[in-house]
Amino acid sequence: xxxxxxxxxxxxxxxxxxxxxxxxxxxxxxxxxxxxxxxxxxxxxxxxxxxxxxxxxxxxxxxxxxxxxxxxxxxxxxxxxxxxxxxxxxxxxxxxxxxxxxxxxxxxxxxxxxxxxxxxxxxxxxxxxxxxxxxxxxxxxxxxxxxxxxxxxxxxxxxxxxxxxxxxxxxxxxxxxxxxxxxxxxxxxxxxxxxxxxxxxxxxxxxxxxxxxxxxxxxxxxxxxxxxxxxxxxxxxxx
Amino acid sequence: xxxxxxxxxxxxxxxxxxxxxxxxxxxxxxxxxxxxxxxxxxxxxxxxxxxxxxxxxxxxxxxxxxxxxxxxxxxxxxxxxxxxxxxxxxxxxxxxxxxxxxxxxxxxxxxxxxxxxxxxxxxxxxxxxxxxxxxxxxxxxxxxxxxxxxxxxxxxxxxxxxxxxxxxxxxxxxxxxxxxxxxxxxxxxxxxxxxxxxxxxxxxxxxxxxxxxxxxxxxxxxxxxxxxxxxxxxxxxxxxxxxxxxxxxxxxxxxxxxxxxxxxxxxxxxxxxxxxxxxxxxxxxxxxxxxxxxxxxxxxxxxxxxxxxxxxxxxxxxxxxxxxxxxxxxxxxxxxxxxxxxxxxxxxxxxxxxxxxxxxxxxxxxxxxxxxxxxxxxxxxxxxxxxxxxxxxxxxxxxxxxxxxxxxxxxxxxxxxxxxxxxxxxxxxxxxxxxxxxxxxxxxxxxxxxxxxxxxxxxxxxxxxxxxxxxxxxxxxxxxxxxxxxxxxxxxxxxxxxxxxxxxxxxxxxxxx
Numbered sequence: 001x002x003x004x005x006x007x008x009x010x011x012x013x014x015x016x017x018x019x020x021x022x023x024x025x026x027x028x029x030x031x032x033x034x035x036x037x038x039x040x041x042x043x044x045x046x047x048x049x050x051x052x053x054x055x056x057x058x059x060x061x062x063x064x065x066x067x068x069x070x071x072x073x074x075x076x077x078x079x080x081x082x083x084x085x086x087x088x089x090x091x092x093x094x095x096x097x098x099x100x101x102x103x104x105x106x107x108x109x110x111x112x113x114x115x116x117x118x119x120x121x122x123x124x125x126x127x128x129x130x131x132x133x134x135x136x137x138x139x140x141x142x143x144x145x146x147x148x149x150x151x152x153x154x155x156x157x158x159x160x161x162x163x164x165x166x167x168x169x170x171x172x173x174x175x176x177x178x179x180x181x182x183x184x185x186x187x188x189x190x191x192x193x194x195x196x197x198x199x200x201x202x203x204x205x206x207x208x209x210x211x212x213x214x215x216x217x218x219x220x221x222x223x224x225x226x227x228x229x230x231x232x233x234x235x236x237x238x239x
Numbered sequence: 240x241x242x243x244x245x246x247x248x249x250x251x252x253x254x255x256x257x258x259x260x261x262x263x264x265x266x267x268x269x270x271x272x273x274x275x276x277x278x279x280x281x282x283x284x285x286x287x288x289x290x291x292x293x294x295x296x297x298x299x300x301x302x303x304x305x306x307x308x309x310x311x312x313x314x315x316x317x318x319x320x321x322x323x324x325x326x327x328x329x330x331x332x333x334x335x336x337x338x339x340x341x342x343x344x345x346x347x348x349x350x351x352x353x354x355x356x357x358x359x360x361x362x363x364x365x366x367x368x369x370x371x372x373x374x375x376x377x378x379x380x381x382x383x384x385x386x387x388x389x390x391x392x393x394x395x396x397x398x399x400x401x402x403x404x405x406x407x408x409x410x411x412x413x414x415x416x417x418x419x420x421x422x423x424x425x426x427x428x429x430x431x432x433x434x435x436x437x438x439x440x441x442x443x444x445x446x447x448x449x450x451x452x453x454x455x456x457x458x459x460x461x462x463x464x465x466x467x468x469x470x471x472x473x474x475x476x477x478x479x480x481x482x483x484x485x486x487x488x489x490x491x492x493x494x495x496x497x498x499x500x501x502x503x504x505x506x507x508x509x510x511x512x513x514x515x516x517x518x519x520x521x522x523x524x525x526x527x528x529x530x531x532x533x534x535x536x537x538x539x540x541x542x543x544x545x546x547x548x549x550x551x552x553x554x555x556x557x558x559x560x561x562x563x564x565x566x567x568x569x570x571x572x573x574x575x576x577x578x579x580x581x582x583x584x585x586x587x588x589x590x591x592x593x594x595x596x597x598x599x600x601x602x603x604x605x606x607x608x609x610x611x612x613x614x615x616x617x618x619x620x621x622x623x624x625x626x627x628x629x630x631x632x633x634x635x636x637x638x639x640x641x642x643x644x645x646x647x648x649x650x651x652x653x654x655x656x657x658x659x660x661x662x663x664x665x666x667x668x669x670x671x672x673x674x675x676x677x678x679x680x681x682x683x684x685x686x687x688x689x690x691x692x693x694x695x696x697x698x699x700x701x702x703x704x705x706x707x708x709x710x711x712x713x714x715x716x717x718x719x720x721x722x723x724x725x726x727x728x729x730x731x732x733x734x735x736x737x738x739x740x741x742x743x744x745x746x747x748x749x750x751x752x
Contacts, residue, residue: 006725
C-alpha cells in the first residue's frame with residue numbers, strides 16, 4: 001500500500017469519469033424555453049371535427065421552435081377507443097397573423113405528450129396565441145388544468161372558446177428550436193436557479209458551488225493520501 | 240462470557256485493527272483521540288461543499304412533504320404551538336405566497352411538464368408582495384405531519400429565527416443550509432462507528448464514511464426540511480454508542496448517551512420506536528459482559544438510562560394527547576371503507592414478494608411494476624429526487640445495485656466467519672436494529688394495503704441504516720489485501736464524487752433546462 005498507487009487509482013477514476021461526464025454533458029438535448037406552468041391534469045377541451053381551442057395572449061419569455069402539448073383521442077382515454085385525428089397547431093399574433101405552424105398525424109390513443117415542431121422559430125418577446133385544430137375525423141382531448149377556486153394561472157391569457165370551466169388553461173411547454181447540451185445550458189440554468197432564493201444568492205453562487213464541487217476531487221485525493229499515510233505510520237508504529 | 244472492559248481491543252470486527260492508534264485501555268476519550276484526523280477533516284470539507292450545493296440547487300419545497308414540514312416548523316417558530324388546530328389553515332399566508340409564486344405544488348407532481356417559475360418579473364412581483372409583510376402566524380392548522388414529534392422542527396427553527404427578518408425564501412433556504420450540519424454529523428457518526436467497530440484504520444473509515452456522506456439520497460434528504468434528516472443522524476450515533484456500550488461493558492456514560500440518542504430519535508420520528516429493541520439489546524449485552532463486581536453499579540446506570548428514554552417520551556405522549564395530535568402516521572382506511580383483517584400468511588407472502596420474485600401460487604400483494612427491493616430500496620435509497628419522480632440515468636442504478644450487492648455478499652461472507660462472542664454480540668445489536676426498522680416499515684405498508692390505501696414505502700425510509708451500510712463498506716475494505724486497500728479506497732471515493740456530479744446534474748437538467 002503506497003500513497004502513490006492510492007492517489008493514482010483515485011486520479012484515474014476521477015479523470016476518466018470527469019472526461020466521460022464532460023462528453024455526456026456536451027450531448028445536445030431538448031431544452032425548455034419556457035413553460036405555461038399548467039399541469040396536464042385532465043382533458044379540459046374536447047376538439048371535435050373542425051373544432052378548435054386557443055390559448056393566449058401569451059408573452060414568449062424566450063424564443064422557441066416547438067411546442068409540447070398533451071393529447072388523447074378522447075376525453076376519456078381508453079385503449080379501445082378510435083385513434084385520435086391529426087391536429088394542426090398555429091402560433092399567431094393577437095391580430096390573427098400566422099407566425100408559425102405545425103401538424104401532427106393522428107393515431108394516438110392514450111394520453112401522451114405530442115411535440116409540434118414548428119415550421120419557423122418564434123422570437124422572444126412576441127405576444128402570441130396558440131391554437132389547436134383538428135384536421136380530420138374523430139375527436140381529441142387537449143389536456144390542461146383548472147386552478148383552484150378564485151385562482152388563475154398567470155401569463156397564460158385565456159382559453160377560447162369560452163365553454164370550458166373557469167380559468168382553465170392548456171398545458172403547453174415551449175421548447176428551444178436547437179437542442180442544447182447541459183453544459184451549454186448552465187449559464188441560463190444558474191440564472192433560473194438564482195430566482196426565489198435568499199437575497200444574497202445569485203447565479204454566481206452556483207458557479208462558485210460548481211467550482212467547489214470540482215475542487216472536492218482535489219480534496220478527495222488529499223483525503224486518500226492522508227488516510228494511507230496514517231495507516232502506514234500506524235502499521236510501522238505497531239511493528 | 241463476561242469480558243472486562245480492558246479487553247475491549249478484541250471487540251474489533253477486524254483482527255489487529257487499531258494497532259498503533261492512540262487509545263486508552265478503557266476506551267475513554269483523551270485529548271489525542273479528540274483531535275480530528277486529517278482524512279476526516281478533509282472529508283467533512285467535501286461533504287459541506289456537496290451539502291451546500293444540494294441545499295441551494297433544489298427548488299423550493301421540492302422534497303417529499305416539505306410544504307407540510309415547513310408549515311409545522313413555522314407554527315412552532317411563530318406561535319410556539321404544534322400544528323393541528325382545526326380552526327386554522329395548514330399554511331401561513333407567508334408560505335402560500337412563496338409557494339404559489341414559484342408554483343411549488345404543481346411542480347411537485349409534474350416536474351417534467353412544469354418548471355419552477357423562471358420569470359424575473361414574477362420574482363420581483365413576489366418581492367413586492369413579500370414587503371407587505373404577509374402573516375407568518377396564520378397557519379398551524381390540521382397538518383398531515385402533525386403526528387411528528389417536535390425535535391427536528393425545533394432544530395430547524397434555529398435557522399428560521401436566525402434569518403427572521405428575511406422573506407420566506409431567506410428563512411426556508413437558511414433551514415436547508417442548516418441541514419448541512421446534519422449531513423456532517425451523520426458522516427462523523429459513521430466515522431466513529433467504524434472506528435469503534437473495526438478499529439481506527441483510516442482507509443476503511445474514509446471509505447465507509449465517504450459512501451455515507453456522498454450518497455446522493457442522503458445529501459438530498461439531509462438538506463431537506465424533513466425530520467428524516469435528524470433521525471438518520473440519531474440512528475447513526477445510536478449505532479456508534481451502542482457499539483461502545485457492548486464493547487466497554489455498559490459504562491455509565493455510554494449507557495446514558497445511547498439512551499439519550501434513542502430518546503431523541505423517538506422524539507424526532509415515531510419510526511424510531513424501532514430503535515428501542517436494538518438499544519435495549521445493547522444495554523443487556525453490555526451489562527452481561529461487565530465484571531460481576533460491577534454489575535450492580537451498571538444496573539443502576541441501565542435504570543437511569545431507561546428513565547432517560549421513558550420520561551421525555553411519556554411526557555411527549557401526554558402533551559401530544561392533550562393537544563389532540565395523533566402519535567403515529569395516519570395509515571387508516573378511508574371513511575366508510577372496511578379494512579381487510581390482518582393475515583400472517585399474507586404478510587409473509589407480501590414480504591417475500593418485496594424481496595424475491597412472486598411464486599406461481601402466491602397472490603399479488605403489491606401492484607407496482609418491478610421487484611420492490613430494486614425499485615424502492617435500491618433505486619429510491621440511492622437517489623430519487625424531488626417528490627421521488629426525478630431519477631438519475633438507469634445505468635447509474637445498475638452500477639449502484641451491483642456495488643450494494645457486492646458489499647452485502649462480501650460482508651455476509653465475513654460475518655459468517657465470526658466466532659468470538661463480542662463480534663457476534665455487535666452483529667446481533669446491528670441486526671436487531673436493521674430488522675426492527677424493516678419489520679416496522681413493512682408492517683405499516685401491509686396495513687396500508689389492508690386499508691385499501693396505496694403503497695407506503697420510499698427509499699429514504701431505510702436511510703437510518705446508512706451508518707451500518709458505511710460500516711459494511713469499511714468491513715469489506717478492511718479485509719482487502721493490504722496492497723489493494725489504498726487503491727480501492729481511492730477509486731471508491733472518486734466514484735462517489737462522480738455520482739454526486741451526476742446527481743446534481745440530474746437536478747439541473749430536470750428543473751432548470
